[in-house]
Amino acid sequence: MLALAGYPLGLKFRFLDETRGPAADVADWRLASFSDNDALDRFADGVDLVTYEFENVPVSAAAHLASRLPLFPPPRALSVSQDRLAEKDFLSSLGIATASYTAVRSREELEAAAGRLGPSCVVKTVRHGYDGRGQVVLRQPADAAKAWDMLGRTGRTLICEQLVPFTRELSVVAACGHGGKMAVYPLVENEHRAGILFSTVAPAKSVSEALTADAHSIARRVCAALEYVGVLAIELFDCNGTLVANEIAPRVHNSGHWTIDGAETSQFENHLRAVAGWPLGGAAAALPSRMLNFIGEVPPLTPLLEIAGAHIHLYGKEARPGRKLGHVTVCGVDEEDADRLFRKAAQMVGAPVLAARS
Numbered sequence: 001m002l003a004l005a006g007y008p009l010g011l012k013f014r015f016l017d018e019t020r021g022p023a024a025d026v027a028d029w030r031l032a033s034f035s036d037n038d039a040l041d042r043f044a045d046g047v048d049l050v051t052y053e054f055e056n057v058p059v060s061a062a063a064h065l066a067s068r069l070p071l072f073p074p075p076r077a078l079s080v081s082q083d084r085l086a087e088k089d090f091l092s093s094l095g096i097a098t099a100s101y102t103a104v105r106s107r108e109e110l111e112a113a114a115g116r117l118g119p120s121c122v123v124k125t126v127r128h129g130y131d132g133r134g135q136v137v138l139r140q141p142a143d144a145a146k147a148w149d150m151l152g153r154t155g156r157t158l159i160c161e162q163l164v165p166f167t168r169e170l171s172v173v174a175a176c177g178h179g180g181k182m183a184v185y186p187l188v189e190n191e192h193r194a195g196i197l198f199s200t201v202a203p204a205k206s207v208s209e210a211l212t213a214d215a216h217s218i219a220r221r222v223c224a225a226l227e228y229v230g231v232l233a234i235e236l237f238d239c240n241g242t243l244v245a246n247e248i249a250p251r252v253h254n255s256g257h258w259t260i261d262g263a264e265t266s267q268f269e270n271h272l273r274a275v276a277g278w279p280l281g282g283a284a285a286a287l288p289s290r291m292l293n294f295i296g297e298v299p300p301l302t303p304l305l306e307i308a309g310a311h312i313h314l315y316g317k318e319a320r321p322g323r324k325l326g327h328v329t330v331c332g333v334d335e336e337d338a339d340r341l342f343r344k345a346a347q348m349v350g351a352p353v354l355a356a357r358s
């Protein structure tokens with residue numbers, strides 16, 4: 001998606017990954033281990049700058065590349081977001097609210113944490129979790145032992161978080177240019193199913209000026225502290241108008257995919273503009289949009305293509321349960337139209353929208 005956004009701007013791309021990915025179909029592409037410094041050096045030869053769109057790129061690989069050519073976002077953004085404890089410590093140090101949390105390294109510590117933070121809490125592996133993987137929700141103290149058996153045995157450090165009674169999930173996606181310039185996309189509302197992003201309503205409805213100001217302030221503080229350059233997303237819980245930060249994604253984000261079709265400038269183009277040191281494009285919504293992920297399987301495309309204002313994006317990935325294989329964005333002429341198209345598209349994706357928030 002970055003390459004597709006960059007070709008019209010005259011950019012050329014080379015990608016490096018540890019497994020074959022969709023970028024291999026559209027650009028010069030290298031298969032190598034992130035820990036192979038010789039391969040990283042060959043990758044860097046003739047390249048002007050490096051960026052990444054995966055937060056589990058090892059910090060050592062990013063630092064190695066950053067020692068020889070410009071690399072954005074800065075490696076510190078990786079080290080903060082790869083570790084849920086470091087991430088929450090970082091957010092807290094900026095005065096940004098998070099769920100109450102504690103590190104857990106043994107069954108006893110988990111039981112004590114669940115007693116203190118519970119009755120409802122969520123235990124997560126500190127590293128390498130995504131799409132709800134590596135997480136167990138505890139509803140009662142007795143669930144702690146079960147959760148430890150599922151997650152703790154591997155010897156990995158865990159984090160226990162209070163389950164936040166949010167009214168909805170939002171995210172803010174921001175493009176940060178060199179010199180502190182920012183383009184912030186409107187807040188969007190995200191629905192997760194089984195921990196996986198299912199849909200995004202963009203812009204989110206019923207967003208007060210105060211809520212927007214709070215989200216912007218959170219984004220500004222995070223970007224400033226990390227000296228961030230590129231696109232970044234912050235997942236937020238909206239608790240009746242009070243924002244609690246969940247996690248930081250130092251990259252273009254699934255909840256920003258609607259911007260390809262529904263915003264003045266897509267997040268992918270703005271990421272490239274930011275890292276290249278170019279002026280940022282407008283981040284306003286051009287049309288009310290709804291994005292629906294294809295999870296585990298790609299639905300029949302023809303009926304979706306018949307929806308006026310529907311845009312399909314397939315990632316060229318092999319189907320696997322729980323894997324995001326593509327998405328459809330519907331853009332309406334107004335909110336009502338967008339909601340109607342959303343319900344129609346969701347039915348075709350085989351996962352009806354449960355409730356249309358007004």
Ligand SMILES: Nc1ncnc2c1ncn2[C@@H]1O[C@H](COP(=O)(O)OP(=O)(O)O)[C@@H](O)[C@H]1O
Nearest residue numbers: 099122129130131132133161162163164192195
């Ligand atoms: N502390 C929490 N309170 C309430 N819900 C949570 C909490 N942590 C995670 N969740 C739910 O699980 C989803 C996935 O968790 P998240 O921390 O974002 O991990 P991932 O890296 O898998 O996206 C969230 O979007 C939210 O729906």
Ligand SMILES: [Mg+2]
Nearest residue numbers: 131235246247
């Ligand atoms: Mg998340």
